[in-house]
Amino acid sequence: MSARPSPAATLPEARRAAPRIPQWSRDLGMGAKFAVTGGREAWVRVLLTAVGVGLGVALLLLTTAIPSALASRHDRERGRNDMTYRSVVEKKSDRTLLIGTADTTFHDLDVRGRVLQPEGARAPLPPGVKKFPAVGDMVVSPALDRLLKSSDGKLLRERLPYRVAGTIADSGLIDPHELAFYAGTKDLKATTHTTGRIERIDAFGSSGQSEPMDPVLLLLVLIVFVVLLMPVAVFIAAAVRFGGERRDRRLAALRLVGADGRMTRRIAAGEALAGAVVGLVLGAGFFLIGRQIAGMISVFRISVFPSDLNPAPALVALVAVAVPAAAVAVTLFALRSVVIEPLGVVRTARPSRRRLWWRLLLPLGGLAMLYPMIGQGRSNGNFNEYLVVGGVMLLLVGITALLPWVVEAAVNRLGSGGVAWQLAIRRLQLSSGTAARMVNGIAVAVAGAIALQMLFAGVDGDYTKAGKNDLSRAQMSIQVPDGVAMSEVVRQLSTTKGVTHTSALGSGQIGDGRNEPERQASVTVGDCTALREAAKLPSCHDGDVFAVEDAKWDQDTANLDKTGNKLYIDPSYGTSEKGKEIPWTVPKGIKIADSREDPTGYERGGFLFTPGALPEKAASTVYGTVYLQLDESVPDVREFVRNSAAKIDPLADPDNWAATTQSKRFTSIRTGLFVGATCVLILIGASLLVSQLEQLRERKKLLSSLVAFGTRRRTLSLSVLWQTAIPIALGLLLASVVGLTLGAVLLKMTATSVSVDWASVLTMTGIGAGVVVLVTALSLPPLLRLMRPDGLRTE
Known part of the structure; x- marks a missing residue:
């Protein structure tokens, strides 16, 4: 052998x-x-x-x-x-399609709606639609179909008086949860006044270049x-x-x-x-x-x-x-x-003491890469993407280099305490690097989140504008559809549940000539109550006409309102509407009114007409807006208003007034951040849990030995908690310092004054700490199972 x-x-x-x-x-x-x-x-x-x-x-x-x-x-x-916004309507042909915008809002969800009227056999089909819906039918997105069939969609079903005849394929939707529909109709008419609302098109899609990003x-x-x-x-x-x-x-x-x-x-x-x-x-x-x-x-x-x-x-x-x-x-x-x-x-x-000098080089290098762009703002072109990415990465990586040194320096200075405290500190002193590795991910995430929150808060004012609408005078408004009398719109909306007051103002133009007048002014039409929303009237009765001469932008009313002047309501510009002007002579004793901002914050000048004073033919030239005051205590009051508006005109889309408006691109970037941050937090929580379980598995025999010698489980549990809490506290402190520094540099780069949103800083830090507390709680059951004397058995 x-x-x-x-x-x-x-x-x-x-x-x-x-x-x-x-x-x-x-x-x-x-x-x-x-x-x-x-x-x-x-x-x-x-x-x-x-x-x-x-x-x-x-x-x-x-x-x-x-x-x-x-x-x-x-x-x-x-x-x-499908929106071309052409000033000249194309001619009807076998290839054309009339399409109307019927967008609406349900609660706070946007619903994209279009009504279709093909004008020939070869009219273009919308993407995702196999055939045109018949008059009174509609094809809907799967998400809208589910909503309409649910109990939550009752009010929306009342607003869409069409029969569901099919669904829109994915190629016609931007995402699987989009609410959208295409409905068939035969009542559309396209004119130059309806451009942007009703269009005549011969193809879907646009090849235009998108606007460059700020x-x-x-x-x-x-x-x-x-x-x-x-x-x-x-x-x-x-x-x-x-x-x-x-x-x-x-x-x-x-x-x-x-x-x-x-x-x-x-x-x-x-x-x-x-x-x-x-x-x-x-x-x-x-x-x-x-x-x-x-x-x-x-x-x-x-x-x-x-x-x-x-x-x-x-x-x-x-x-x-x-x-x-x-x-x-x-x-x-x-x-x-x-x-x-x-x-x-x-x-x-005892390991050799960690050196600090080379760890400081990483964040200092990051600051050096970002320094050349300080003060650049948005007026000096795009930021150098390589310097931005490199600088931010070095600053965040610097946390992973500095944290082991910080943890080691801190735990070496921590001394006496209870048994649980001493067990935790001794463990950290022997393996501070392992403890720091567990915290690195969450520290980097919190530092980046703090910096981003500072940057978002700093530039928020550039992309969020305060609305001029006076919410104390109205909370919604609706444009009066073509061919519908303002009085009829006011009547139907006044009887809507939750509407406490309505006022309607019509707008038009008047000038001193039929075609391209030298002087012109605005025309406002409404009853006495409505006109008082737009001007300060001395007294008012139906049949009165007022002139507002003190509007800041108005230079011509004082010359136009002379008794006997012959003016023309709805003067034409070019030749398309020539011949439709309505002559009107300034009457004797016209009243002078003082200007006042209307509910939208707009200061009207020109002439104010009560309905009895407006020439009959001029009624069709005025574009009306109805302003609504609501009883906010009525549930779904805005949905009732939208339903009433849809009965007046299926294309009507009432405006919901808000105190501020925000750039859609800015909003989408912030939304993307929230989505990404949610995913990263889930990952960090899972990673901490896996890391914690791995650490407990490594110390299985040690924990069993301590229990065998009589150490209480409560003491061991507290020691594990301290071993997690101390590095986390140090990591969050370091993350706050680095995050505030990075946020200040980014604000300087965008030429924005540096200010700290302490609420966001505390929120981000609290979220990080909350993730750790949750992970620690989830690791307690395995810890209790490991703390048994029989864990010492081996083969």
Whole structure:
């Protein structure tokens, strides 16, 4: 019988057996083999690493798919565009379609509506519609169909008097939760006055270039992406180090069979590589699951079709290469200060003190990259995207470099206390790096969120304008449809449930000539009560006419209101409406009124007519607006108003007055931030939970030993809580400092005065702390199961 080779000869002989394979590849392969064939312990560690990496990879893939989803959304929206705003209506033909805008709002949900009237057999079909709905029918989006069939959609069903005859395909919707419909009609007429409301088109879609984005908004987009992705990258780097202490003890055994120090490090990197590769597979699975879920849920009213979430192949390849490479690099970097000997791992002795100087270079380098753009604002072109991304990344990465030093410096100065406190402090003193790694992700996320909140709060005033509408005089308004008398609109709206008062004002023009007059002024029509909303009247009776000469913008009324002057209501400009002017002579004794802002904040001048004084033919030339005061205590009062307006005209869309209006692009960026931040917080919570469970698993025998010696479970639970709370408190403090610094620099870059929104800072910090408290609570049941004396049993 041949002698069995000694373990010490195994590894050198293995090297000689395969001389053609590079040493690195063999060692990495051996580590990967140990990871998958090392029994339950190895598999648990691989699974923990893979789950952590998989969560990060899934979020990275979802993030890299966002540009594709937004582009698809924009393409579909542009492909169904039907508003041309032409000043001259095209001629009717076999290829033309009359289309009217019937948008409405239900509660706070926007409903996109169009009414269609084909004028020929070859009229263009809207995207996503197979055939034109018959008169009185409509095709609806799946989301609108569900809403109309639900009990919540009762008031909306009353507003849409059409029979549902089909659904709109995905190609005609911007997202799966959009509320939209196309209805058939035969009552549309297009004129130059209805342009923008009723259009005659021969094709859907527009090829025009979109408006370039404001440099500050571009900066916001860049910062949002960096801030959302950095915590993911930090977490992936931490995930590949799960189970590090047990791994190092296994590496010591390898030294006994002949492996040198470099080889053991490469084997350790191979184990991490195996976990990262399995994590890539899990990440792809998580991404596909998340991709499908994305089509079923709406976060902050943003959703996407699963087919839109297609990451660019180059970005997918980058993630597939970068994650395993990062796993190897991080593992080798982590082992640089660990001495693995045949008889154990030299890490139980006091480690060398961490140096501060090189850790400060990262945030200082980030500030240096951002400094050249301070004061640039939006007037000096776009910000240098490479400097912005690089500077912000260095500042946030600086947190991960500074936090271990901060934790070590703090815990070395903490001393006496209760038993739980002393157990926690001693543990932190021995493994401050591990504690810091758990906190890094959430600290980076909180710092970025604080900086973004400061930037959003600082530039909010540039994109949010205070409305001029006087909400004390009206809360809604509606344009009087063409061909409908203002009195009829007022009558129907006055009887609507929840409407307490209505006032109607008509608007027109008057001039001193039939065609392109030299002098002109505005015309306002209304009863005495309504006119008092637009001017200060001395006295008023039906049949009176007033002149307002003191309006700031009005230069001509004082010359036009002379007794006997012959003026023309609705003078024409060009030739399209020539011949339709209505002559009117200024009567004797015309009254003078003082100007006053109307409910919209507009200061009217010109002539004020009561209905009895307006020439009969001029009634059709006046565009009316009805202002509504509401009883806000009536539930759904605005829905009742919209329903009444729809009965008057299916295309009517009452305006809901608000104190402020905000840029849609700014709002969409802020919404995107909330959606992304929600996903990152979910990831951070999951990562902390996995990390906490891994730490508890590492200390299973230690906890069992302490319980066997009589330590109370309450004491051990408190010690675990302190071990989590102290690094988190230090991490949040450091995150606040870095976040405030970054926020101040970004505000300086946008030429905005620096101010701290302390409520946002405390909110972001509180959310971070809340995530940690939740994770700690979820880890308590496993902790209690581990604290049993029978945990000391071994085989």
